[in-house]
Amino acid sequence: MPEQFWAPWRLEYIERADEQDGCVFCNALAGEDEETLVVHRGERAFVLLNRFPYTSGHLMVAPVRHVGDFGDLEDDEALELHRLTQSALGALAQVYAPQGYNVGWNLGRVAGAGVLDHIHLHVVPRWAGDTNFMPVLADVRVMPEALAETRRRVAAAWPS
Numbered sequence: 001m002p003e004q005f006w007a008p009w010r011l012e013y014i015e016r017a018d019e020q021d022g023c024v025f026c027n028a029l030a031g032e033d034e035e036t037l038v039v040h041r042g043e044r045a046f047v048l049l050n051r052f053p054y055t056s057g058h059l060m061v062a063p064v065r066h067v068g069d070f071g072d073l074e075d076d077e078a079l080e081l082h083r084l085t086q087s088a089l090g091a092l093a094q095v096y097a098p099q100g101y102n103v104g105w106n107l108g109r110v111a112g113a114g115v116l117d118h119i120h121l122h123v124v125p126r127w128a129g130d131t132n133f134m135p136v137l138a139d140v141r142v143m144p145e146a147l148a149e150t151r152r153r154v155a156a157a158w159p160s
């Protein structure tokens, strides 16, 4: 994966994540979906919008349990994380019809992780040519209204 793809949003995410009090994922679980941008709650894993997206519909899939080591995931957590990723791809296909996706884990700060002690998987919709304009957009603050609308649309499109 070319460095130029990962660099802009990971830097943005590290910067903003450091400003948070407590764990952003545990806080999201404890809050209201509309406020914390949770799209779907499963039994052992859940899905939320990235507040500082690299592209429209940038989702994160995380275990419910506060776990920072990938090797500590239990079998049913690992399974549900990937099942929810499949559903996320289905919902995003309906809402945004992306041409491709990046799906992956950033483990450790040098690998781009902004939150180190609660692992999460990124689902980033991609379109041809998006690297040409996204580094520019990374500096633009996304309006809360736009994120709320995205959350509503992805949640509504979630496969049952």
Ligand SMILES: [Zn+2]
Residues within 6 Å of the ligand: 023, 024, 025, 026, 027, 065, 066, 067, 117, 118
């Ligand atoms: Zn946590």
